[in-house]
Every structure is written in structure tokens, then in C-alpha cells.
Amino acid sequence: MSDKKYIALTFDDGPSDTTTRKVLDKLKKYGVIGSFFLIGDCIPGREDIVKEELDYGCDIQNHSLTHSDMRTFDADTIKAEIDETTRRIVAISGKEPTFFRPPYIYVNNLMMESIPLIFISGYGCDDWVPEVGAAERAKKAIEGAKDGAVVLLHDLEGNDATVEALDTIIPELKRLGYEFVTITELFKRAGINYSNAKKEVYSYTDQ
Numbered sequence: 001m002s003d004k005k006y007i008a009l010t011f012d013d014g015p016s017d018t019t020t021r022k023v024l025d026k027l028k029k030y031g032v033i034g035s036f037f038l039i040g041d042c043i044p045g046r047e048d049i050v051k052e053e054l055d056y057g058c059d060i061q062n063h064s065l066t067h068s069d070m071r072t073f074d075a076d077t078i079k080a081e082i083d084e085t086t087r088r089i090v091a092i093s094g095k096e097p098t099f100f101r102p103p104y105i106y107v108n109n110l111m112m113e114s115i116p117l118i119f120i121s122g123y124g125c126d127d128w129v130p131e132v133g134a135a136e137r138a139k140k141a142i143e144g145a146k147d148g149a150v151v152l153l154h155d156l157e158g159n160d161a162t163v164e165a166l167d168t169i170i171p172e173l174k175r176l177g178y179e180f181v182t183i184t185e186l187f188k189r190a191g192i193n194y195s196n197a198k199k200e201v202y203s204y205t206d207q
Contacts, residue, residue, distance in 0.1 A: 035059035040085030122152030
């Protein structure tokens with residue numbers, strides 16, 4: 001039995017014009033991969049960035065079309081948000097997403113019933129808060145780590161403190177014995193797929 005520990009770095013709210021590429025550069029610098037949860041409305045004009053993510057071996061997943069509070073939507077609107085984002089991802093990747101991260105991690109029963117994807121959260125590092133610096137973001141990422149964990153980060157435009165934090169997060173988690181995998185691989189290793197996934201929002205595969 002393997003004693004390896006596995007963890008997934010995930011990034012929300014892209015693709016962005018500059019920050020996403022900076023994140024990719026950090027991943028390449030350390031030889032690790034991650035997963036990107038895309039906002040559908042951010043994709044047009046940035047298809048080349050998404051292709052770069054894919055070419056490097058990263059996962060591309062669904063983060064809704066407009067990043068709205070989807071609890072306010074009816075079933076048809078919820079489905080339209082997901083379907084259009086998936087359509088745009090498939091047009092680039094040829095592959096449908098398996099995972100969905102709800103905007104703001106706001107969820108209700110209608111969303112669970114209407115969206116045929118595995119719901120993901122992850123443990124956050126407050127990296128969407130401008131006042132939280134790179135060192136604190138890195139500290140939160142490292143302290144929350146455990147086998148099967150999903151790290152919730154953001155590659156939104158201008159989020160350079162997270163780019164900086166990766167220079168601490170990745171080497172330290174490597175030192176602690178973690179292997180970085182995509183969200184797909186993390187769940188595959190845990191034996192979780194859509195047919196047996198719980199109707200809940202995952203932050204760890206052992207929850």
C-alpha cells in the first residue's frame with residue numbers, strides 16, 4: 001500500500017489575461033499540475049490560455065457562466081449557465097467537465113438537482129481578500145493540507161499575491177511528501193465518480 005499523500009491545487013475565476021499565465025509559469029517552474037475552474041464568460045478571446053493549461057496537463061472544470069449567486073435562478077437558468085460553460089470548454093478541449101465549483105460556494109437543493117457534475121469547494125486560503133498577503137495565504141494552504149485535499153485558490157486578474165504564495169506553497173508541500181495531481185486524478189484515486197459521489201460539496205476526498 002502506497003504511503004504517498006495526494007493533493008490538488010485548484011484555481012478559480014479565470015482565464016485571466018496575465019495572472020493565469022503567471023500561475024502556469026509557477027506550476028511549470030516546480031513541475032506540478034493543477035486544475036482550473038473557468039468562468040464561461042471569461043473564455044472568449046482567451047482560448048489560447050486554456051489550450052496552454054491543457055497542453056501542460058492541467059484539468060479544466062466548470063465554475064458557471066456569469067459567476068452569479070445561482071440560488072436565485074430557476075432550473076432552466078441554472079442548466080443554461082452550466083451547459084454554455086461546458087460547451088465553451090468542450091469547444092477547446094473536446095472533453096466535458098466532471099466537476100463544478102459553485103460561485104461563492106453558494107448551493108441549494110435545486111442546484112444539486114439540476115447540475116449533473118460533482119460539486120467541489122476546497123479549503124480556502126482567503127486569497128480573494130486583497131488585505132491577505134502572500135505569506136498568510138501560503139500559511140493557510142500549508143496548514144490545511146492533508147491527503148486527498150483540494151486547495152482553493154484564484155487566478156483572477158491582478159491576484160499576484162497568490163502567484164507569489166505558490167513559491168512557498170509548492171516547495172513546502174513537496175517537502176512534506178505531497179504529490180500534486182489534478183482534481184480528476186485525486187477523485188479517481190479515491191474511487192469517487194459521478195455515479196457514487198455524495199450529494200454534497202467536497203473539500204477532501206475522505207469526507
